[in-house]
Each structure stands twice: as structure tokens, then as C-alpha cells.
Amino acid sequence: MNPPHPLDKVRIVLSHTSHPGNIGAAARAMKTMGLDKLYLVNPKFFPDKEAERRAAGAWEILNTAVVCGSLDEALKETSLAAAVTARPRDLSHEVFDARQGAREVLGNARQNQVALVFGNETAGLTTAEASRCQILVNIPANPEYSSLNLASAVQVMVYELRMALSDLASFPRPSGVAATFDDVELLYRHLERLAITRGFLNPEEPKRFEQRMRRLFARARLEKEEVNMLRGILSALED
Amino acid sequence: MNPPHPLDKVRIVLSHTSHPGNIGAAARAMKTMGLDKLYLVNPKFFPDKEAERRAAGAWEILNTAVVCGSLDEALKETSLAAAVTARPRDLSHEVFDARQGAREVLGNARQNQVALVFGNETAGLTTAEASRCQILVNIPANPEYSSLNLASAVQVMVYELRMALSDLASFPRPSGVAATFDDVELLYRHLERLAITRGFLNPEEPKRFEQRMRRLFARARLEKEEVNMLRGILSALED
Numbered sequence: 079m080n081p082p083h084p085l086d087k088v089r090i091v092l093s094h095t096s097h098p099g100n101i102g103a104a105a106r107a108m109k110t111m112g113l114d115k116l117y118l119v120n121p122k123f124f125p126d127k128e129a130e131r132r133a134a135g136a137w138e139i140l141n142t143a144v145v146c147g148s149l150d151e152a153l154k155e156t157s158l159a160a161a162v163t164a165r166p167r168d169l170s171h172e173v174f175d176a177r178q179g180a181r182e183v184l185g186n187a188r189q190n191q192v193a194l195v196f197g198n199e200t201a202g203l204t205t206a207e208a209s210r211c212q213i214l215v216n217i218p219a220n221p222e223y224s225s226l227n228l229a230s231a232v233q234v235m236v237y238e239l240r241m242a243l244s245d246l247a248s249f250p251r252p253s254g255v256a257a258t259f260d261d262v263e264l265l266y267r268h269l270e271r272l273a274i275t276r277g278f279l280n281p282e283e284p285k286r287f288e289q290r291m292r293r294l295f296a297r298a299r300l301e302k303e304e305v306n307m308l309r310g311i312l313s314a315l316e317d
Numbered sequence: 318m319n320p321p322h323p324l325d326k327v328r329i330v331l332s333h334t335s336h337p338g339n340i341g342a343a344a345r346a347m348k349t350m351g352l353d354k355l356y357l358v359n360p361k362f363f364p365d366k367e368a369e370r371r372a373a374g375a376w377e378i379l380n381t382a383v384v385c386g387s388l389d390e391a392l393k394e395t396s397l398a399a400a401v402t403a404r405p406r407d408l409s410h411e412v413f414d415a416r417q418g419a420r421e422v423l424g425n426a427r428q429n430q431v432a433l434v435f436g437n438e439t440a441g442l443t444t445a446e447a448s449r450c451q452i453l454v455n456i457p458a459n460p461e462y463s464s465l466n467l468a469s470a471v472q473v474m475v476y477e478l479r480m481a482l483s484d485l486a487s488f489p490r491p492s493g494v495a496a497t498f499d500d501v502e503l504l505y506r507h508l509e510r511l512a513i514t515r516g517f518l519n520p521e522e523p524k525r526f527e528q529r530m531r532r533l534f535a536r537a538r539l540e541k542e543e544v545n546m547l548r549g550i551l552s553a554l555e556d
Contacts, residue, residue, distance in 0.1 A: 104464060110459055110469075111459055134466070219479070223349055230342070231470040233466075233472055237473050241457060258544060
């Protein structure tokens, strides 16, 4: 049996897509580079005739696309999610260009499920969405007009993933097992619960605390064992 | 005065485009990476509402697009034309992948007009069209489904051109002045005329001769001075 191909562990997540044609064109772009896992978070129209038309021969990607009610659902079981974004962000996330970002994502995909996350055509990703990802990826562009079409942005990123395949052998392998989105989410909720019961956090005003903690976890790229240890400490503190 | 930016010397040539939406999307892709010279060889529909819609903010590229009756017209004054093609070809042209091809094109654009040539959505470039270019460029893709959308292929190539900007300084500079498409065309016609008058070439059956000679000239990447010298020899032989 062959080991799973790293491109098979990369999911493309499109959040709040307005134009179904872009979903079809993104599916086609994915197929040209050998990817097939498409997740759609609250698409405006799907399934849709225009999506099918623009998918050309990539219908099976549309047929197996996973439609989700939230980004969290689309990121389930991933260990690394990269937010593809044109705008600079007030987040302390590590920022990569498309080429370096593809290498980072593919390097992780040898062992873990990973995601590339694309926002709405007009508004891009919200800060809340981007802060649920661990890294930011930026496609270098004309500073006076950096607005790539959604499917074109997908095409550039999946092209870079395919190009990165050839230098995969030279990537350093992470030493530990990466924590998944779900592991980190449980850790965060555990911490939040404790912060509230101890009066450190006002549950009516959790915003700043949440964002700060998510930033920290994103930067840290926690391993499974580290999450277990931290949750053990929290449990001990709860007693 | 600033020296002309190398991206300003790169023209995007779309030959026999069927869907005007792809022309608009290609214009948008160009603008996102800082290119603005679009040449259209016998587009099926242009100008067109769908092209304008898909161009988003890149209307001025459509407004200044040069519509040509032949590929030769679109390649006027270029010294290097790269045929972007998915299929392997029975041509002896040098073949580059998208990344290396972009470097080759941009390296030349420091001194010369250059072109990236894209064929029809369904049929691609004809062999006659590709043989009028000097190099072939291939976008690495899934061997089982390598059919990129036309505008997506343009997006990948202009993205690679922009990425190549940063390592432009390290490219070797060509020593001589490159011959233009027009120079080489005159040389070819001169040679053909002589071959016919001397009975070497049957003007009813010029095909193989033409293709052979074009291949040779494409591979050689002639300099202006070499063309002058060769035409001098031909003139001497004519007397």
C-alpha cells in the first residue's frame, strides 16, 4: 500500500462564497493540480448550474464537496489551517508568501490534515475567521490592485502546492504529533471556563481574552502532548 | 527618469479566444500582478459585456487592448515569444516549466519586448502558432487532468513573472542585442526566396522547409548582428 499522498491531506475551504461560478472554477483549479477535497462554509448558492458549468471536468469534486455551517466544522481534524488573505491583519500570526506558505502547508500534510481557507469575494475573511487559522498566507500582488479573483487565488495556491511537491524531501519533519483544531478548541474552552469561574474573565465581555488566547495558540502550533499537559494543569487547578 | 520596468515590456497575447469572460478575467489577472499590455488575435467576441464584467477594475487594460488579425501582427517588435502550452509538442523548441519560463521571459524583458502567447480554450495553440514562438512554457499540472482555465493559466504565469522580479538581479544578461520577430521573419523570407529561385524548394510544397527553418531560428535565438550577417551572405549568394 502506498503512503497517502500529501496533496490528499490538503482541503480547500471556501467561506461564504457569493458567486457559484467561483466554486466551480475553484474545483477545476484544484483538479488541475491533483487536489480533490473541497469544503464550503455557508455558500450563497450550492449546488448550482453555474458552478457545474465552470467546473468543466471537475464535477466529482463538487459532488463530494462538504457543505458546513461554520468554519469550525470545516476545520475539524486539521492540525494546520492557513488563511489566504490579501489585507494585512492586526493578528500576531506568522505570515508567509504564497510560495513559502505552500511549503509550510505541504510539509505539514505529510502527517496531518491541513486546510487552505479563502474568504468571501468582496469582504475576504473576517478577523474572527482568520484568527481561527494558525498562519496567514499572502499572494504577492500589485500593491495598487491586489484583488485576485477567488478561483484565481485558489489556482495560484494549488499550483504552488504542486510545485512544492518536488522539494518536499528537503523540508524538516516536525518532531512531535501536531494537535488538531479540535484539541486546541477543547483546551481553549477549558481555559475560558476556568477563567470565568475564577472571576478573571467576565463572560459578558470575552472578546479580547478570546482573541489573545487564540493568537497565542496559533503562534505556538501546539503538539498533542503539550495540549494534554496543559489540560492536565488546568484540571488540577480546577479542583 | 526611471528605466522602464521589465513587466511593462511583457505583452500577454490571447489567440482565438472563444469566451469573452476569459478575456476580462485575464485582464484582471494581469492587473493584479502589474502587467497592462494585452493583445488579442482574432477574438470571437470583443469588445463584450461579459469581458467587462469579469475584468472587475481592470477596464483600462481592455480599453487599450490591441486587436490583431494574425499572431505575426501581435508579435511585432518582440524578441522573445513564449508559447504557453499544456500538450507536449513535436517541436525542437526549448521547453521550460512556468517558473523557469517566467525567469527566461523576464530576463529578456530588461532589454527587449517579449510576449507570452496563449491559445484557444479548447484547442490550445496550433503547431503553426507555437512554431512562431522561440520557447515553450508548460505549467506543471495533474497529468490526468491538465486543462487549466485560460484566465487561470494567465494568472499563474503573471504571478510567476511577479515572483521572478525579486531574483532578476541574479539573471545573466545576454551579451548581444536580440533580433526581433520582424528581423527573423525577413531573414526567413529572404532564405525562402533564394531557396525557391535556386530550385532547392518547391513553392507548392514549402511546409517542411518552413517548419525546419523556423525551428532552427527559434532554437538559435538570433542576435540582430547575426541576422544582418546572414542576410549579407544571402544577398551575396543572390548576385
